[in-house]
Amino acid sequence: MIKFVKYLTAVALMASMSVVAGEEKASQCSNTKQLTLKIDSAACAATCAELDKVLTSLKGVKAESCSQSHLTKVTYDSSKVKSDQVFAAFKKAGVKVEGQQIQLAVKGMACNSCSTKVNKALTKLDGVLNGAACHQSKKATVLFDPSKVKSEQIVAAINSTGFKVTDNAPKAN
């Protein structure tokens, strides 16, 4: 009988654990998307503030523009807003988007020739405006035109060099 009770307790414990795991999984599969966009280098602080205002007027959108780096970080809820609407907001604010930027962790780069190999693979891709891999930070920063190339293709190009992308780019759309 005691054995049976122990068994029941174990089953109950396992059941409660799987519930917790399920909840975690759900939060990872959220609709939150992130976009980092390079904007017109002529955009000043006032323009950036105006841009953020236009962006955040969209439901489910958070935005932060930096007039120094000329990068706008947009976080949005894809169940409430589509990336097209985000891009339309830039137009509305009169700010030109030069490209989308992603940063990828790349495993295996040990020296300059490794990062050069990754850079070459990146710049060969049509739609990649700038690719900078650094073997010290183990990261590749890629600026690309999202209408010409997708982040998955960028990851594939890096992986084809033999070095591996260890995290996935935040996907737009």
Ligand SMILES: [Cu+2]
């Ligand atoms: Cu090397």
